[in-house]
Amino acid sequence: MSRRIFVSFLGIGGKDGYTPAIYKSWRKDGCDSKKETRFVQKAIVELYPKTDLDKIVIFVTKESREKNEKALLEDLKELGVEPEKIEMEEISADVSNLSLTWKWFESLQSKFNNGDSLVLDVTHGFRMVPVVFSAAVAYLKRVKNVHLESVLYGAFEISGHPIVELKDFYTISDWTEGVGRLVDTADASFLRKTAEKESNGSFAGLNNKELLDSIEDLTSAFRNVELQNIESKARNSLDLIEKFKKQSGGDLERQVLQMIVDKFQPLVSEPPLDGSYSLDYLKLQLRLIKMFAEYNLYMQAFTAMNEWLGSLGVFLMKRGNKYRFTSRERETSARRYAAVFLNMLQHPDDFKAKSEDDVNLKASLDEAYKTLFEKYTTLAEIKELLDQSKKIRNGFNHGWTGVHRKGAPKDLKEKFNNAMTILEKIVEKIGDDNG
Missing domain, CATH: 3.40.50.10640 (SSO1389-like)
Incomplete structure (x- = not known):
């Protein structure tokens, strides 16, 4: 007891x-x-x-x-x-x-x-x-x-x-640790625990279920690589945080909330995304991928890179106008195209169709595939990127990520930066075309 x-x-x-x-x-x-x-x-x-x-x-x-x-x-x-x-x-x-x-x-x-x-x-x-x-x-x-x-x-x-x-002065460390874990590791659990335990004092305004739920919803979407949902969840959460900042009665509380805004603001697109596979969508996803690396979530980063390449195919095929990740029906269709396009990149010489439908989808994507390599990058660069991604993701899956293990992927940061250079160059060239 x-x-x-x-x-x-x-x-x-x-x-x-x-x-x-x-x-x-x-x-x-x-x-x-x-x-x-x-x-x-x-x-x-x-x-x-x-x-x-x-x-x-x-x-x-x-x-x-x-x-x-x-x-x-x-x-x-x-x-x-x-x-x-x-x-x-x-x-x-x-x-x-x-x-x-x-x-x-x-x-x-x-x-x-x-x-x-x-x-x-x-x-x-x-x-x-x-x-x-x-x-x-x-x-x-x-x-x-x-x-x-x-x-x-x-x-x-x-x-x-x-x-x-004087208790507030002894609990400041809890609040700063809670926010620190949130911005450093995308883990909102300690912030919620602190808010629920310390319901009074200078930071009492943070003990709001709606606010904490939105922050947890955002971090969950981030850590689970919910690429299609992250922007809307980030926008909802940050809008709510801004609302609480205005209502807050203390500078310390506002400073804590601003730390959260500063960290996750890159996940919000201006103007807001319209749900299409647009250039703004591709740029936002690259910012998200960079944030994964900042948190040392390299498996999520390389997983998101593969997803990004699939989305690139949808963008190049229809310029993103027809397919929208905000519509369940259209999202399902778009993801099928994205999966086939990624398959084409992974198997440039021996495309592996899983069904007759895949063959038809490939035919619709041939022009996008041709455009990618004629205007924006080389097959060698994409092949290197995908080969590294496969090795690194397999390494995480099988616990080979320690450099002391035979076959372990090494220099994760360097490999990630090289891959990001390729993707950012593609976006830059597309932007120049759209001029």
């Missing part, structure tokens, strides 16, 4: 110890501590209340223990806290010995089991304690799946003595 554990630090205070104060709650529920106390720990335990805290861990030094431990324990006893719930953990105040400082880290993480919740009071975190314990909190969240519920600071020096919630 998971527990809620309150962790705090007990300092020395001034010459006469800590000055009594009535602390105001960090929650906006109008409930403040009922009477003065010298210890912010007592106010926090009272406001939780104590029955919601399964364990209280107070880190002390030898000096703070001698000066304040007895009084603090008496105050907690006054609230009705059972003594067995309280654990005083002594740590060294010698910050010159790094091995002793590491023991702070080890001591904190040893108090938690997987899935516990942490309520952290940093009011009297002295010297290097805030730095070390911030790192420890990050460790607990990742390794032990500890939920950081609150990070509290008793602002005695401010009028009214408010207890301030």
Whole structure:
């Protein structure tokens, strides 16, 4: 069973110890501590209340223990806290010995089991304690799946003595990691997990099901090489993100959303694609293929290259006017032509027709095939590209991608760049023709 554990630090205070104060709650529920106390720990335990805290861990030094431990324990006893719930953990105040400082880290993480919740009071975190314990909190969240519920600071020096919630500053790393994974690996799962766990605070606006669903829909289409769907899904997602940017109440949230826009904007065509196998469609697909390589998704990149060559045949045959990937019926027809055209490129001397229908489709594509090699590229270039693509895709399929394995494809990046040069040259020459 998971527990809620309150962790705090007990300092020395001034010459006469800590000055009594009535602390105001960090929650906006109008409930403040009922009477003065010298210890912010007592106010926090009272406001939780104590029955919601399964364990209280107070880190002390030898000096703070001698000066304040007895009084603090008496105050907690006054609230009705059972003594067995309280654990005083002594740590060294010698910050010159790094091995002793590491023991702070080890001591904190040893108090938690997987899935516990942490309520952290940093009011009297002295010297290097805030730095070390911030790192420890990050460790607990990742390794032990500890939920950081609150990070509290008793602002005695401010009028009214408010207890301030600082958790947002500890969860910024989660939000940046979530967005970082999204833009670096096209994985939206950590962003969704963070949004669902951290439903309040500066980034609360990101916890929107419609927004998260659209982002996941986009990344799913990307990773699954849904070439015909990616532009519309990217447009829908980015339009929604722009809408949320305008509604957002904070600069940080807008910056996070802009990072997503900047990364996936290349997948949106301007003007929007009309669903035809057009030159704009071919250009967009090349941008998508480049993005696969940026994510080191080379198998997807070379798979998309093969698909692109098939689409090129449809474009050259009818200039893309008749066949549309937005129409199920026309898309099916177009994909049959694309498959046959790719077959023609793969087998220039021994075309392998699977049916009589393929023979007829080939006849319709002969002019496109002739145009490709007369005006835009050479048979040798396409043959080299397809041979490399086959080897690399087979390598991924059979786990031969490690350079240490015999027969493994090597220099993936170089081979990809060489292939992209061929495809980009084709598009450039077609563009010159359309002038």
